[in-house]
Amino acid sequence: MKTIITHVKTTTSKRIFTWIVCSFFLIQGLEAQVILDSQNKVNISLDDGVEITLFGKAKTRNNRFSSEYYYLPTNLHLSKREDGTPEFLFLKYTSENRVDAGGAQGALMHFLMEWGLSSEQKAEAQEKLKEKIKELNKNRGSKYRGVRNPVIVGAADVTVEDGKSFRIISSVLTDEGIAKVVASGNASPIEGNKIAVAAKLDKTAAQLLAATFEENRSITDVSIELSFKYNVLFPAVDGKIVIDWKKIEKTFEKFESRYSHNDRDTKSGSDDRYSYSEVDSIYNAVVESKAVDFQIDKNTTDDETADKIVESFMNVFTEALTDRDTDSRPTPPSEEEKAQNPNARYGSRYIYNRTKAEKRFQRVREVYHLKYRTAVPKYMPLTGNLGSWYDAVKDNPKCIGNINLNDPFFEHRDINLILDIEAENMFGQEVNYVTINIRKKRNQGNDFEDQVTIDRNYLKEKGIRAALTYARGEDKNPETYHYKMQWSLRGGKLFPENPEWIVGDWEGVTLATPITPRLIELEADLDELSSNDIVRVTAAIRYYKFGQEVETNIPLTVSKEQALIPLTIFTDRDTKGYAYRLIYTHKKEGKLALPWETKINDNYIYASVPEEFQDTESELVKEAKKAGKEVINTVKDSVLDKFKDLIKGNDENN
Template identity: 45%
Template sequence: MKTKIKHVLRGVILLYLLTNFTSSDAQIVDDTNKLSLTLSDGTQVMLYGEASSLSDRKSKNYYYLPVSLRLGAKPDTTPEFLFLKYITEEKEEDGGIGGALLHMLMEWGLTPSQQKEVEKILANGEQGALKKSKLKGALDVKPDGDKSLRIISATLSDDKLAPSVVQSLSAPVLPGAKVAVASNLSANGAQLLAATFEKTRSITDLSIEMGFKYTTRIPAAKGRVIVRWSEVQKHMERDYAQYKEVHGKKSRGGLFGGVADALFGKKTEVKSRSYDEVRSVIDQMIENEYIKVDFDENISDDRVTKIREAFFDFFLQKMTESGDSDVLAPPTEKEKAAMPNIKYGKKYTYNRRFFESSFKKKTETYYLNYRLAVEKPFTLTANLASWYDGVKNNKKCVGTVLMNDKFFTHRDINMILDLQAKEMFDKEINYVTVNVRKKRSSGNDFNDSRTIDSEFLKKNGLKATISYARGDDKNSEVYEYKTQWSIRGGNVFPKDPQWIKGDWQGVTLEPPIVPRTIEFEADLDELSSLGVVRATLLLRYYRFGEEVETNVPLTVSKGEPLIEQMIFTDRNTQGYAYQLVLTHKEKGKMALGWDDKINDDYIYATIPQELRDDDPDYLEKIIEAGKIILKPGADGKVSKEATILDKFKDVIGVVKN
């Protein structure tokens, strides 16, 4: 039976689901509409149909999961792979070196030919697809964890065989986006890895694994609520018959006495009921199966309970009229569970018109069918054996260098940007400038520089190169360099950089600061019960050797218990200090003490027991502390008199520059 209450209820449930279980920009697919295609080259492609809004209809629009992990390629189709073995004629004890450089870029996604084949299969209705189905592109995914890109290699995991390994941390979320792996191998590491490439070929000792998550809609629960109004009416009439000979001004007793008073009247005004009393009437209706709630649960999930509770609250609102109680009594536990932000109990009077109109319907059925959007993990793995045959004969990709060959009349100084620094460009870093000088034993000294910014990265990637002529220089292995970073806000660091002895094999450019994503969480119900409307996390840390502050506010009324904030701290620190400041609706700001965090970016707003106990001495202390909080400057810098990090220096390992 379609009723107004049914439509309102559906709106309540739909709004609840949309605000709690899905993101406004999330791309959701239907878990029951899945296709597994096999392409002519043997590639397995997994497709999911687009989820239809408020319908079980199977869409013909499909998205594919990450597939075809492969080497990247330049515009001229050259694979972005380098395996360069090098050696000198001098022995190691005489200054000779030997080993190999490994560097490769990888991407995923259907190739143009694979995409055309998938589109043809879908259009023709092959391999289980409906005719005229369409490929809409790659499915929206996100990295599964902070380190969603893994290198699986016994050689590269051994710091003696591979003294230097640099890699991207996060798997790319878009087809065609690239990630990098680079290593400087020792002589033994180079030989061992090369043997797996070229000789023992069932599988190489290098695999790449990418972890993703995607959102899919799955059947979660089916339910209905049947209200047998005829049985409710019979019970009310029996209640009325039982008390019809009672004269005077006394209200009827019994569980349904108040409802009978509302329907049949009495000489005195009907008294209002508490939340628990009204709720007990609904519970009794359910127990007697006047209201029958059935759920066919496919998944054990507390969200089913929340949907059921949403119906109960809706029904309670329809059958009663509520108002504030004359007596400011505290709410009961049941009332606080239903309305977490309630401060005082409410009063409820039964709605006579609602019951009279409902009795005419005899029976009503409300269908509560809904689906649930959940995240699922997905892993994409490939071994270098599947790529190497395509590059092994390409001299641009695989080669050998005899370092003493007369051909090398120029030396390259390779400067490789740290992958973490790459992620910080446009967020915190403007550019980095590298100055190089080479003091020759004869002739003029060599001087040159390179500036790496976001535009340079787009055109050239992570590596910048400076070449100089060796000539007759007898000390051709030695050069010096210095770096200076330009940071947002017009700062440069260091202000007076020093010359550092370099290595011809390359220089890794590491920024002086590193990003930290701070997670700040609190129990909103606990804060609300204490009268706290906002919890603010004050973070103190060193950035470019100076103490700075960042505030992370968490507002109770917004209903978000977890807030994330990225900060940038000096690389040579292993922690930071923090203070919790609570804003009370009546008492104002209350500042708790400073504490430290070591290599941990998660902070939970722990409420001291003294505050829970309303200790007057403790309250006075933290309220006074809240009055003397000093605000940092516009750039976050803390004034000298307000600094506090010096007392944590031994704990968090701060080393000032």
């Protein structure tokens, strides 16, 4: 007789906010991505205090442990120039005149940081890994016995969520009344890549920040948090997960009706913010209503594996119906969060996404089988505080200083151009280089003009920041400078063909590409496809890229036993969505193409099989079969014209 685990709750998983399961089979099969083995995990500590988490490379065909290990992002630190100088600047300035007489007082702060291990740290980590594996193998029945000559290959493949992977936590820097911050848009998923932060502080902000730097405080006011996502592979088990969306909806309605969110609403007023404790209350209510039912055969699955699957499912459940709250105001971690992560400095907060929820509630009931090895996304924060960084540079005159703005030297001004981290990652993929032209009109004499070109070699040698020096001379024109940028795309095309001049800012200009990555995920129930004689389903995606309509296909093949296929496309930054249609490959009927639809601010496509497909003589099948025969002939036809107002509509019309 089988023993079934129903409504499994562990000390870890029961504290995770759960809203959805449809993303459970997320991010499998990225061709160049190394998937990590959830069970082959090793933690080590270096002599300098750096903590390292290592995962072995997953073997997709069996559960044996690999000897190849990859480390998660760690060791956030200041970058250094070739001469070893830390790339950190805290410059307090003043002028002879009082502020009310046209003078200035304040400070500038600019630093570059990166994550990853040095060559010395990697060598030490390699030796400690060997010792750790040797120690683990002393236990009888250890799964590490198959690990021979373990080696650290490098950093794990991680991804970042656009606009939500990098935040500055500071009561000073986030006060727009006294400080202005220019920062790289996202955390870098690549070890050693630099992330830039620059800030201009007024007198009050400069004094407050200097006090936390210079008066032996235990921690400064400025902390950095980077957020990463990585994938771990879990073993296949004999079991399933049953979701009753109607019960989940009713449970939430009861909670919402008796809970008051005072001053917690977002700007739109429709989506609510929740603390970690509030999320825990909602989850407990969902479990008590038996809306989520885990049924795992204990005769074929050990307790540890079952618990990890449930725990990971709960994490995904949280992410699928909520957005992470990236508000920079920190909240202390709850006791549950501290238990999960002893080094946690800040608590998690979530924004309930009503649009996502309503789409899920429409599904009524779903069953997910766990018989396939499943890649599950995990999320991790990497934090750092400027306190220790400042201590290492406080006596370095190249990093810390005071200036008087009446010095004639400061009649020169630097124009800072900072490449967005998202743009940096596109070099070599979509972009060859970007050229920036600078123009500053003078009230007498020749205008100042200059330009700089940033390509992969420039990034390698100088990083993501470019600076042009403008000599003021006798110029008394108070106007700022103007700039225009032109991108060289893969294939040699220039975009835009005729760039316009844009007013610049003396604090710096962030250079963002006209396109942005969009991760599209196609998911289907493999058993449902097979039972309907469908061997493949393809999502044809139409979208605007550099102003042109292009098409990309995402195929999901039943025989590959991969329930979800992710694919990153690059769409114009000013578009809100794309058009798509599903094309089913039927064993007998051939290709069956459905009509085009739109997706607005939604990157998830679920390919359910229409009920009409069970009757091969239905009108839908006839129309789909006809459209399927014309797929190749209609590739060049415009699809987006009839959806243009929707896809390129103003945000005000959302």
